[in-house]
Amino acid sequence: MIHLQHLVKDYGRTRAVDDLSLEVTAGEVCVLIGPSGCGKTTTLRMINRLIEPSSGHILIDDQDISQIKPERLRLSIGYAIQSVGLFPHMTVATNIAVVPKLLNWEKEATSQRVEELLRLVGLDPGEFGHKYPGQLSGGQAQRVGVARALAADPPILLMDEPFGAVDPLTRERLQYQFARIQQELKKTVILVTHDLNEAIRLADRIAIMSAGKLVQYDTPETILSRPANKFVHDFVGTDRALKRLSRIGVEGFVKPANPVAITDSISKIAAVIGRQPSAWVVNGDGRLLGWIDRKSLAQASSASQVLVAQTADEVAISRGATLHEALSLMLGQGVKSVPVVDEQERLIGEVSLSDVEAATVETEA
């Protein structure tokens, strides 16, 4: 358990953190959120003593951390930041092994742990272990950053906008993956974000900050249904019913999509489509290639002639996505259903607008 007691941090005449008290239950995800400059990063960095508070105390399992040597404290706290900060001159494996090495782990145990972590964050150890950070995509680097933070199995994880610097689809996948990992590992996590949907999706409790002060600290449901004051009300916005969709995964709403294969004959495709206006098209491995309009079938001699090619990045959501993301994509594209794909971009079904509406009404009630 982490206990912040009356924390204050002054920078000259600006008060970055103002009398902040907060209790984070062990095994829970606490998300710090608020407008830029409200003191989230400062608060987070006081917990691993990268910043010393001007006054106040931080207790971890009832021990005042000012009594613990900073280096020792940090070795027991995972730390992941938006800019990732991978060491560019070390391979991915060496990066992850930094804390185990500082802790003098056996070589064998370290390399086993590195492989285990790479698998956990969905990277193939054989392929990625020997790469340098410069050879990774943004999303891969973020995953390595999370793996590195988890390396010595610290009970506490501090994350400062860890999914901030990547594109929306990658961010959605990383969030899903993080939620899955957290379900398994049950770390005590303090995560900073400025993305309310991310907070609603990942948090057990959300701490809303404003100008260095804690404004409300509650479960996402309570924050959405009973904002403590006008600031929270405005911060959450008017679309609270929609925001609530961020807590609901699409997986319970996926229906079979009846795709056709690119290699199918036109007559077979026509039979599968039947009276529907269109159908999704996949390749032999089940990967989404695009879609076909029923009307275009008449003059076609093969499926590839009339395929409207579209990548999963453009039109699909991952199976880890939330109803909120499904809905925004539908509204953005002006469609009534979106395909759902797995990590290999294989089509596993679709989610339709009517199901999302039903869910909205349910949570409203």
Added chain:
Amino acid sequence: MRQLLGRDNVALTGSVIGLASVLFGWLTLRPNRLAEGTPLSLWDGLGWGNAAVIVLLWLLCLVLSLSLKGKLKPILLGVTANMVLVVSLLMAGMAATGLLEVEPDSSRVSLGVGIWLTIAAAYIVIYASRQKLKELPLWQHLVSWTGLAILIALIFNGLLDSLSLMQELNGREARFLQELQQHVFLFGISVTIGSLIGIPLGIWANRSRRAERPVFFIANITQTIPSLALFGLIIAPLSALTMALPFLREIGIRGIGTAPALIALVVYSLLPIVRNTFVGLRQVDPAVIDAGAGMGMSRFQVFRRVKLPLAAPLVAEGVRIASVQAVGLTTVAALIGAGGLGFFVFQGLAQAAPDLIILGTLPIIALALIVDAVMRVIVRLVTPKGTGGQ
């Protein structure tokens, strides 16, 4: 059409200069080592046959630089340029031997403007061919160094002994070796001391904001004083110091000589080393340093395992710049009695003996090139994998 032929402008420039060089005096015949001489043209000096060989080699370079594509082109260009280099000097050496047999004993045969132009032009072509041979390092090294190596072999075999330049060396070999050694000693020691002082200063300037300004103020000032003035400036206080502290004199430190030269050279080497160390440390991504500290590395571990390896290439680059600069500056040291190859340069100037000046200058240029090449290898060796791109 031009694209098809693959014109190489640098090599072309070199070839044109090379061809033009045959129009200038190729050798200079002097009645004695100090007197004005009469220039001899390429064909008068070397004979028609030899002259034709050189002209043909340059024409070959010209054609090669205008035509052909692919890897063979720079190789052929490089080989031809090296041949021009060796052939023209060898022929000049032999022509000089022939001339000395018929001319009076005190006569000297010096290299003329034309042959110096040809040497410069050959190196322009070699440079152009090097640039195109980055993927073939073996050929790149061969093209760069073979001609020079053969020339050195020719010198050791006495084939160039009839040239006035070599006659200046004659009888001075011991002195030449001694001053060469002193030159290497002076710049080597001063860059070593400069690194030992400059790298910690750069680290200090990076670590403490209060140190940054004074460190750079002093380093910058020293760089703006003309070298001769700095050498001079050090003489007076050092003399005074040795007067006041006799034990300094006993261990060989005097107002003139090696001690003040070393001090001046160390001071000059400081700026590039301090600046590059400082910049090298500062350009390390703050997020990387933050991550290191946040993961539990101590300040020293962050420095040793993260900042230092990432700054190392720039630090080494600073030492490279300081070394090349010191090779040149050491020349001036001869003026305050510290010796070095500058000794021949200034003695040559005093006697108005051009070949003596060249005897001092050539090895200085060669030293600078060698030091530069060696330091570039070192820079590459300290560049960590995963950074730097190439």
